[in-house]
Amino acid sequence: MYIQQAYNFLHDWWRYLVGAILIFIASQLGSIPFILAVVLKKLSNGGGFAELQDTNSLLNxxxxxxxxxxxxxxxxxxxxxLYIVVKYLHKQPFVTLTTSRRKTDWGRVWFGFGLIAVVTIVLTLVDYxxxxxxxxxxxxxxxxxILAVIAIVMIPLQTSFEEYLFRGYLMQGLGTIVGNKWLPLIVTSVVFGGLHFFNPEVDxxxxxxxxxxxxxxxxxxxxTLMDDGMELALGFHAANNMVGAMLVTADWTVFQTHSIFKDISEPVVDFATVFGPVFVMYPIFIAIMAWRYKWNNWGQKLxxxxxxxxPSTIPPQEIV
Incomplete structure (x- = not known):
């Protein structure tokens, strides 16, 4: 079981608290080059910083x-x-944060990648x-x-960080602390979505x-819970962001890129743009994955x- 295997390693609640803080600090340190580049660019142009009041102004x-x-x-x-925290604070092999299988199933990664990539490309071309x-x-x-190189190299790192943090580290940590699966699912999903509140799309x-x-x-x-691993989520999330960044952009999106298309329409909130993906497309994707990987025992897994x-069921090399 994906969450259960975290018990095989150092899983004290305080380790997850300290680990989350350290991961947050690392990500903030990583944002310093962007902030410095913006400041230096503004100074070189003789501009001020009063206009840098929101995300959109920083992106431009x-x-x-x-x-x-x-x-x-x-x-x-x-x-x-995150890798350092898992390896040294929890003494946990990184593969056990990825999957309950003995090794990462790259076939699953590519299936999740291809599923959303094909659908996104087809729907975009139909709309165009x-x-x-x-x-x-x-x-x-x-x-x-240049965009393609950046997207292919860097976007999987971005999406993997989010997946390993929410569907991996926090899902396993909360699961071992509260002893169930539904609360980690709710908390990590709401927090993950909530962090997007500051995206330009929300404005x-x-x-x-x-x-x-x-x-x-x-x-x-x-x-992730149904498949006892993150492989499908890793591939899906990477393709969603990567294809989106290279295929189409708009003046109001967080990824403003040299993509193939630029959407110049006035966006509207309707069933197709907001509710359709969540209540129609995602259930279809889940059904396809469930059929392909023969998921069962839904109640227990979720x-x-x-x-x-x-202790007798824990491999000797995993006893800490």
Whole structure:
């Protein structure tokens, strides 16, 4: 069981508290290069800082490729901090934060990646051909190639940090502390979605967009618990952000990139943009994954207790 295996290592509640603080500090240290670059750019242009009052204003100071790289750098540093915390504070092999299987199942990672990548590309092209007036084709080879390199290298680090933190570290930590699965699922999903409240999309679309972010957290948490590992969530999250960054951008999104398309339509909050993905597409994705990987025992996997395994069931090398 994915959460249960955390009992095999150092799992005192205070370790998760200290670990979460250290991971937060690491991610904040990783944001310093971005802040310094913005400050130096403003100083070199003779500008002031009064106008840097929100996320959008910060995102427009530097070239979009440099902005993207520096933004993602903080997540990469955060991921390194998380790895160090797991390895040295919990004495836990990183693979056990990834999956309950003996090794990472890369087939599952690629399946999750391909599923959302194909759907996103198809739906975007359908929307483009049905409403071409809503898009500008802004493909420029050199900036796009630079974007592609940054996206392929850095976005998986960003999404992996979020997955390992919420669906991994905090899910296992809360599970061992409270002894059940439903509370870690709820808490990690709501907190994950809540942290997106400061995204520019919320300013543009309003707080109702939080249904999408929190719903995405629940979707990723559900497939992690049902599959006893994060592989599907890792692939899905990476493809969602990577394809989105390279395929289409808009002036009001957090990723403002040299993508192929730019959406110039006035965004609206409706069923298709907010509720459709959560209440239609995500259940379909779950059904596809459940069919492919033969998921069963839903009640136990999503709402069951997390019990400490007996010493006789713990491999000798895992007893701490």
């Amino acid at each position: 100071v530097l070239d979009s490729n440099l902005t993207l790289f520096l933004m993602l750098l903080s997540f990469a540093i955060g991921l390194l901090g 051909y049905s409403s071409p007036q809503d898009y500008i084709v802004q493909f420029d080879a050199v900036p796009f190639i 543009k679309l309003g707080p109702s967009i939080m249904v999408y972010y929190i719903g995405t957290g629940f979707f990723l948490g559900i497939i 709402f069951g207790k997390v019990t400490k395994p007996s």
